[in-house]
Amino acid sequence: MDLTAHAGLTLVAETLLAVGLESVVQEQLRLRVRQRGHPEFTKLQTCLRIVAAGGDCVEDVRILARDAGLRRLLRRPWPSPDALHAFLATCHNAAAIGQRPATGAWIPPEPPALRALAAVNTALVRRAVAGLPVTEATLDLDATTILSGKRDALPLYRGGRGYQPTAVLWAEQDLVVADQYRDGNVPAGMDPLAVAQHAFAALPPTVTTRAFRGDSACYHDDLLKHLAKRIAFTISADMSPELRHVCTARGVVWHRFEARVTELVEVAEVEFTPGRWPKTAAPLRYVALRFTPTQGSLFGEPPK
Incomplete structure (x- = not known):
């Protein structure tokens, strides 16, 4: 008798098939140079299974592949770690990485494989709400x-x-x-x-x-x-000196929002134009919060 501690992975496989991932991948994700070996859907599904099983590296596929009970449930061969590494390497843009600046933050352009994966996700989103x-x-x-x-x-x-x-x-x-x-x-x-x-x-x-x-x-x-x-x-706004000046102007009307044990929270609406906002454009509406501490305890611990 073959037992498995990963029986839940069959539900992952069934869910991926139910949402139509296989057909979407066949349409959008065409990465193989040769037609030999596992198709893209099998390799992508394997990566998702590894994550669902709690794996943290590609080599963890060996653990799942050795599970005789899981093999009987899924009835599909497992790609090797080398095959998965080659699949994931298509998402790596070596030419772009070579242009990384010596210092500072940088976002490289996405290679075709990543754009194809994004197209797969978009197709799944639209399928999920179709009808x-x-x-x-x-x-x-x-x-x-x-x-x-x-x-x-x-x-x-x-x-x-x-x-x-x-x-x-x-x-x-x-x-x-x-x-x-x-x-x-x-x-x-x-x-x-x-x-x-x-x-x-x-x-x-x-x-x-x-x-x-x-x-x-x-x-x-x-x-x-x-x-x-x-x-x-x-969107939460950064409290710049210019915005603070607008919020602390004399004409701003503050309303009580919440009375807490240690502070009073008040709210007000103000109009403000951020940094490079066009001079001819209408200002944005800001909802400002003001926190005023209440009197603390004279003796012992402050109230909680």
């Missing part, structure tokens, strides 16, 4: 950090070394519509416009009402100008 009355999309852009022990990994702002990818989530549908893998030293606020544009381009044509949300890393003139034309947006 639904989808007309609205709120996109959330954010970045995260991934620690890595690779020699090429660069320092992270939080400490350690690794990578800092960005991703855009379609909030109403809980779908990732775009992403960009970045070196660890690339700040989240570096060129958010490109990622946002890719995300909006991935939406189905039925979406007519679009909105965008982001933290202060998205407080970038180029992105603000792009959004202000036709997209509703909410």
Whole structure:
């Protein structure tokens, strides 16, 4: 009797087939120079299985391939680590990496393989909502950090070394519509416009009402100008000296928002034009928060 501790991976395989990933990959992801060996879908599916099983390197496919019970359930051969390395190497743009500047953050251009993977994701997003009355999309852009022990990994702002990818989530549908893998030293606020544009381009044509949300890393003139034309947006603003001057002006009307144990929170609406905002354009609406500490305890521990 063959037993396995990875029976859940069969559900991963069934899900990938159910969403039509195989046909999408056949249409969009054509990387093989020769027609021998495993097709792209098999190699991509294997990478996803490794991640789902908790693996952290390509060589972990050997562990899954030795699982006799899993082999009987899946009934498909496993690509070798060398085959997976060759598959992933197509996403590496060696010529572009050679142009990396000696210092500073840098985002290389995406090679054709990565653009093809993005096209696969776009097709899956549109399939997921096909036939639904989808007309609205709120996109959330954010970045995260991934620690890595690779020699090429660069320092992270939080400490350690690794990578800092960005991703855009379609909030109403809980779908990732775009992403960009970045070196660890690339700040989240570096060129958010490109990622946002890719995300909006991935939406189905039925979406007519679009909105965008982001933290202060998205407080970038180029992105603000792009959004202000036709997209509703909410972005956390950097408190620059100019914005602080507007918020502290005598005519600003503050309203109580929340009374906390240690502070009073007030809110006000102000109009402000950031950095390189066109002089002829209308100012943006800012919602400002003011925090006023309450009187502390005279004796003992402060209230909690």
